[in-house]
Amino acid sequence: xxxxxxxxxxxxxxxxxxxxxxxxxxxxxxxxxxxxxxxxxxxxxxxxxxxxxxxxxxxxxxxxxxxxxxxxxxxxxxxxxxxxxxxxxxxxxxxxxxxxxxxxxxxxxxxxxxxxxxxxxxxxxxxxxxxxxxxxxxxxxxxxxxxxxxxxxxxxxxxxxxxxxxxxxxxxxxxxxxxxxxxxxxxxxxxxxxxxxxxxxxxxxxxxxxxxxxxxxxxxxxxxxxxxxxxxxxxxxxxxxxxxxxxxxxxxxxxxxxxxxxxxxxxxxxxxxxxx
Ligand code: ZN
Numbered sequence: 001x002x003x004x005x006x007x008x009x010x011x012x013x014x015x016x017x018x019x020x021x022x023x024x025x026x027x028x029x030x031x032x033x034x035x036x037x038x039x040x041x042x043x044x045x046x047x048x049x050x051x052x053x054x055x056x057x058x059x060x061x062x063x064x065x066x067x068x069x070x071x072x073x074x075x076x077x078x079x080x081x082x083x084x085x086x087x088x089x090x091x092x093x094x095x096x097x098x099x100x101x102x103x104x105x106x107x108x109x110x111x112x113x114x115x116x117x118x119x120x121x122x123x124x125x126x127x128x129x130x131x132x133x134x135x136x137x138x139x140x141x142x143x144x145x146x147x148x149x150x151x152x153x154x155x156x157x158x159x160x161x162x163x164x165x166x167x168x169x170x171x172x173x174x175x176x177x178x179x180x181x182x183x184x185x186x187x188x189x190x191x192x193x194x195x196x197x198x199x200x201x202x203x204x205x206x207x208x209x210x211x212x213x214x215x216x217x218x219x220x221x222x223x224x225x226x227x228x229x230x231x232x233x234x235x236x237x238x239x240x241x242x243x244x245x246x247x248x249x250x251x252x253x254x255x256x257x258x259x260x261x262x263x264x265x266x267x268x269x270x271x272x273x274x275x276x
Contacts, residue, residue, distance in 0.1 A: 002236050004274045005247045011037025011065040013206065013250035014044045017265055019258035023048050026262075027060045033266045037063040037246040039104075039204075045094060054098045065102075065246045066143060066178065066204050067095040071156070072108040073127025074120040080111070081123065085130055092135045092142075101245070102143040102203045103135065104178050109154045120157045129171050136174040143178040143203040144168070148186075150217055160184070161193030168201055178204035179238065180250065182221055185210060185229045191237045199242025206250045207231065207276060219254035223268060225275040235276060247276060 012035050014026045021029065023044040030038055038057065045053045045067075057064060070091040075081045095103040107124045110117060128142065135142050144164045147156035158164055161184055164177045177197050184190055194202070209227030214220050224231055235247065249269045251257050257265050 002232065002239060005235070005276045006273070007034045007270060008036050009246050010035050010270070010273060011039055011063070011246040011248040012266065012269070013039040013068065013248050014041050015068070016249050016251045016257065016269070017262045018044075018252075019254070020260075020262045020265075023053055024056060027056055027062060029262055029266050030062055031060055032263070033270055035266065035270070037065045037248065039065045039068060039100075039248050039250070040098070041068045042091065042094065045098070050094050050097050057098055063246065064098050064100040065248050066104045067091065067098065067100040067102075069104045069106045069145075070131070070142070071105040074108045074111050074123040074157075076111040076114070081127065084108070085127060088127070088131045089134045092131065092138060092140055095140055096138055100140070102141040102176065102178070104143045104145050104204065106145055106147065107156045107158050109152055109157050117152070117157060124157060125167060125170065128167065128175065132171060132174050141174055141176050141203055143176050145178040145180055145204075145206075146183055147180075148183040160187055160189070161197065162189055165193055165196050165201070168197070176201040176203035178206060179234075180204075180206035180208075181229050181231060181234055182206070182208050182210060182250075185234065190234070194234075194237045194241050197241060199244070202238060202241060202243040203245070205235070205238055205243060205245065205247050207247055208249065208251045216254065219252045221251045221253055223251060223253075223257065224249070224272040231276045
C-alpha cells in the first residue's frame with residue numbers, strides 16, 4: 001500500500017478556482033491551507049502582470065509545478081503557425097520568470113475547416129521541435145499533456161501516453177509529459193506507457209475524477225473520490241516509474257466547484273488526499 005499524498009507534495013492548479021479567485025487569492029489560499037505548490041494558468045498571470053505574479057509567488061515560497069499552458073501549434077497557414085510559435089516563446093519566458101518547473105503543452109487540434117489529422121499531428125511535432133530550440137537553452141522542460149480523444153478536433157491531437165512518448169523519443173531532451181488522470185485513465189496501455197516514460201519524462205501529475213454521468217465535455221470534472229478513476233492505482237504506477245514530484249489538483253467544474261467558496265474547495269481537496 002502506497003502512502004497518501006501529503007500537503008507538502010500537493011499543488012493547486014488555478015483552474016480549480018478559476019471563477020472565484022485571482023492569482024493573489026490562490027496564493028494566499030494555498031498558504032492558508034498548507035498546500036505547498038501552485039500551477040497558474042496564463043490568464044491569471046496576465047490579469048496581474050507577470051512581474052507582479054513572479055514577485056507574489058516568490059514571496060509565498062510556493063513551488064510552481066508548471067505554467068498552463070503553451071501549445072495550440074497547428075494553424076491554417078504559415079503566418080498562423082508563426083504567431084502560435086511566438087506566443088509559445090512568450091509562454092516559455094513567462095514560465096522562467098515565475099520559476100515554473102515546466103511549461104504544460106495542450107498541443108492543439110485541427111485548424112478550422114481541416115480534416116487532415118495526420119497533418120495537424122505533423123504540425124504539432126514541428127511546433128514542439130521549434131519551441132524546444134527556445135526552451136532547451138533556457139533550461140525549461142516542456143510537458144506534453146495528452147488529452148482525452150474527445151478533444152482531438154479542437155484542443156489536442158495527442159491523445160495517448162504512447163503518442164506523447166513517441167514524440168519524446170523523436171524530439172529528445174527537454175521534452176516530457178504531464179499525466180492528467182482525466183485524460184488518460186481509460187487507456188489499457190497506461191501502466192506500460194507511464195513505466196516507459198520513467199522519472200526523466202514524467203513532469204506532472206494532475207488530479208480530478210471522472211463523473212458518471214459527465215454532463216459537459218469540458219467543465220464537469222469531479223472532485224477526487226466522486227468518480228470512477230482508481231487514483232491510488234495510477235499514482236502507484238507513477239511512483240513505481242520514479243515520479244517524485246507534486247500531485248496537482250485541476251478541476252474544471254462550472255456547475256459545482258466554481259460555485260463554491262474557494263476556501264471550501266481547497267478544504268475539500270485536502271480532505272480527499274487520503275483517497276488519492
Ligand atoms: Zn491537466
